[in-house]
Amino acid sequence: MDISRLLTLRELARCGTMAAAAESLHLTPSAVSQQITQLECSLDTPLTERRGRGVALTPAGDALVRHTERIMVILDEARSELAQLRSDIAGQLRIAAFPSLAVAILADTVQALQAAYPRLQIVVQEMEPQEGLTALSAWRTDVAVIDDLAADPGVHHDAYDLVPLAEDVLHILLPVDHPLANRSSLQISELREAAWALDSTSSSFGEFIANLCRRAGFEPRINAHCTGFEMVAAMVASGCSISIASGLRLIKPLDGVKAVPLRPEIHRRILLAYRKADRCHPALQAFLTEIKRNASRTLAAKPTQEH
Structure with missing residues (x-):
């Protein structure tokens, strides 16, 4: 049985x-269908059946998915044990x-690890928090960096460990010449007349901001x-819009933009999630150590946004 086909069945x-399933796996629907058909042919057993507009698993399909999850955990444990037996930290993370x-x-963090461990290959995938958790549970990534505003870290928590990385605070972004730019803090309700620029690549964060405005009694005019x-910051700097950003966005100065603390403060926790079977993997432990050190150093030196 081909592992990739088993994982495709699990994702379906x-x-x-x-x-x-195709969207989640970055495949075409026909490729997913072909993999399932090939798996059924190799087993001479139907694994799926049509049900309305969707697809349901047969009892054999359900059983195979359960076994697939056990197989992947065992493979994780095997990779981790073999990595611990090596004399250096290598492989892909x-x-x-x-x-x-x-x-x-x-x-x-990646730069420091590559310098320390030349045989370790780190592959970074840009994903929103919920997408990262999905990829983690589907064995398509080894670590998911998430926050508790965009993803629920409690979902399927029995399958992975969570490590706190940092706590972040949200700020209002205003043009430097905005009438409210010199305020020491702002409430969302004071911004009901403003036009907003939002990063649409993060639908969960955009929805969070929209709900924040709705709870304050208004629908944001986007x-x-x-x-x-980068475009959000440009729209704010030009005077066309305002926005909300996390403190991480303020690590580097934003020309023409003033960040004003939000009151009451809204915090978000940033966490690292990884599968429990990987917890002793040397590459994972090296990554956790370095990113926690880097986060502590970077956030301690974070400047106040005064531009």
Whole structure:
């Protein structure tokens, strides 16, 4: 039985449709269908059946998914034990991280690890927190960097360990000449007349901001759906919009932008998630040690945004 086909079946069971499984696996629906058909042929057993617009697993398919999860845990444990028997830290470590963390902390962490362990290959995948958790549970990444605003760290917590990395605070971003830019703090309700720029690549964070405004009694008027934070900052600096950003975004100065603390403060916890069977893997332990050291150093030196 091919491991990749088993994981495709598992993802189909989780998603419920060929299209959703294909999107999650970054494949085409026909490729997913072909892998399932090949797996069924190799076993001479039907594993799926049509049910309305979706796909349901047969009893044989359900049983195989359960065995697949056990197989993957055993493989994780085997890789970890073999890695501990090596004389150096080597191999590949896949990291899923959201952009603000990657810019502020992760890049320097990867550089330090590559210098210390030349045979360790670290592959960084930009993913939003919930996407990272999904990839972790599907064995498509080894570490998922998440936050508790965009992802629920309690879901399937029995399958992975969580390590606190940092605590972040949200700020209002204003043009430097905005009438409220010199305030020591701001409440969301004071911004009901403003136009907002939001990073549309993070739908969960955008929805969080929108709900924050709704709880304050207004629907945010969004005049810029941006595909990255660079555009958000440009819209704010130009005077066209305001926005909300995490403290990690303020590690580097933003020209033309003033960051004002939000009151009451909104904190987000940043955590590292990894599968429990990997907890003793030397590469994972080296990564955890270095990124925690880097996060502590970087956040301690974080400047106040005064530009």
